[in-house]
Amino acid sequence: MWQGLRSGIAREVIEKVRPLIDNQSRAPAAQVVTTPDLGSIYLNAQPWSLTISDNMHTTFVFDREGRPVSCFLGGGNYRFGLSGDVLLKVAAPQSPKLRRRLPAEEAARLRATVHAHVARIAAGVAHALSDELRGWLDLILAWDEARAQADRQLFQTIYKPVSIVPPDQYRALVLQMTEGCSWNRCTFCSFYRDRRFRIKSPSDLRQHIRQIKAMLGRGIGLRRSVFLGDANALIVPQPRLRELLEVVRDELPGQDLYAFLDIFGAEQKTAEEYAELRDYGVRRVYIGLESGDEAVFGLLNKPGSPQQCVAMVERIRAAGVQVGVILLAGPGGATLARQHVAQSITTLAAMGLGAGDMVYISPLIVPDDGGYAERARELRVEPLSQPALDAQLVELLAGARAAVGGGARVALYHIEEWLY
Ligand SMILES: C[S@@+](CC[C@H](N)C(=O)[O-])C[C@H]1O[C@@H](n2cnc3c(N)ncnc32)[C@H](O)[C@@H]1O
Ligand code: SF4
Structure with a gap:
């Protein structure tokens, strides 16, 4: 920084x-x-x-x-x-x-x-x-x-709650270039239910960054990178995204940039557009695969499919941008556990991840709202006991390590460890 x-x-x-x-x-x-x-x-x-x-x-x-x-x-x-x-x-x-x-x-x-x-x-x-x-x-x-x-009060005038970033970005400077999630309908994810999706204008983004810099003062020196929030900031159509990234470059020159992107959002960009993002400093894009199994994936109501996720990861990596792939431990309960683990490992192996890529395993914390619990009940999905969830986590970590060989890093992602 x-x-x-x-x-x-x-x-x-x-x-x-x-x-x-x-x-x-x-x-x-x-x-x-x-x-x-x-x-x-x-x-x-x-x-x-x-x-x-x-x-x-x-x-x-x-x-x-x-x-x-x-x-x-x-x-x-x-x-x-x-x-x-x-x-x-x-x-x-x-x-x-x-x-x-x-x-x-x-x-x-x-x-x-x-x-x-x-x-x-x-x-x-x-x-x-x-x-x-x-x-x-x-x-x-x-x-x-x-x-x-x-x-604290100043923070609340600058930021909406910063709901989550990937673990390797816990020391990032977060910019809310967009707010919320453009999909916001996954049954298990309640991070952005409190806000509508919004793309900041270039002038709003510039003001946002200047307010952040003024608030942090010399504290900014502890920030190692820049994370573009919220849930899928890179979904912004390329001409508008270019304008926003110019503002970021102008205000925070030379920074490594990171962001989430959902599978549907990832499909909206061409290989050339990813190469342009790389030139703007985008180093890694984090995508929630969640499960490689179609039935579990359906239960989650994610946009896209596991196969599309593999294709998107290939497109992004081919442009010289690293990826972070996130898998859940526990969705589909005991009923779908075998196929969730097996298909998730197979899907990861198909991605051909390499050095600089990351795989995160996030133990599912079932939210009160969102529909996951209802849907699971309708499909007569038996929940996993805590020891069985712990065992699945260990199995996914080991399976993912074997699937990616020595290239990518595999680690635990616990959404309750995050604080900004
Ligand atoms: C901001 S979200 C996803 C990024 C992107 N919008 C996508 O859908 O790919 C980051 C990650 O948090 C994890 N997550 C969200 N809700 C969760 C929950 N209730 N329990 C465990 N992990 C959760 C998911 O693995 C998700 O991919
Ligand atoms: S998992 Fe991603 S796409 Fe789904 S609601 Fe959460 S942030 Fe949005």
Whole structure:
């Protein structure tokens, strides 16, 4: 991100931090201070983040504006979203991993705990720190609850909820070039039910990007790529898409771009148009295959078919754009489990994926609405027990790895792990 911003609107931001970055080659970026009261406090300043470790058992990470990013506290891993939401993850041996979004009051209490913890550390060690590290602590302590709430409200004026991105894009800068999903009728997916599909005009997109840059400030340095939201941003007809990508290039030059696309949307583009997207910096397109089995696919009400997905993946890859293919674990329940696994692996194998491509397996979380549960009941589909779902997940991961050989990476996608 740093390279790409050199000539963008963030030039003044870069000028502000340049002395710090230049200093880092001379002054130590990391210091350990030990006091009788606090024990060993370790501070490590990277160009775009600061890590504070309290006696190796509590760790805090902040961005270059002092905004909390994550912490490890009391055995829990917390991630702080730009939205103001906080996600708690706890991995314990022999039990399922806990993933929980904190209610607002609990999130505020956690922020207060982090603030008080850093204030205590600052009071005990600031005298022994370099100017640079003291500067970091001042920035961090300026993030009181009022500032966090103001940031949350600002976020809501810029973004609709950022429902999901693929796991390798969790550190992306998300641009809502479009809002919602142009299909929005899959029985299992409730990510975009709260909004109508909309394509931003070039001027709205420019304003959106400028607002994001102003909100993030130097925090933008932690963002590694640009994800074009929402559900199928690349479905935009090519002439309009070109105008929008020109705006992105102008505001965020040199960035690698990523986006979702559904199978139907993928069919609307020619091989030449994909090659043009590659030239605009589109590096990988993520498509939900969900299942290689026709019966399961029908239950999901996805547009297109598994065979069309194979053809689209071939078209996109031939243009030099990588793909991320997403499969569900669990759709079709126990009744269709055998054919879901077998056909999904066969379909993946037919895609001829290679280096840079990704396969994700996402355990199905049946939503309350959308029609999946009703349809499954009508077809007398027996749900999978949790152990059977876990076993299918393992089987799909192993089968997918065998199907793609050594080329593409295969990984778990858990939709409840996402936070922006
Ligand atoms: C934004 S969606 C899909 C992208 C694109 N619109 C498409 O249909 O191909 C991203 C992925 O989230 C996963 N997903 C959506 N709803 C889910 C659910 N209820 N449980 C598990 N995974 C889900 C699906 O695998 C889906 O492909
Ligand atoms: S799975 Fe994709 S196409 Fe289907 S509703 Fe969700 S975002 Fe839209």
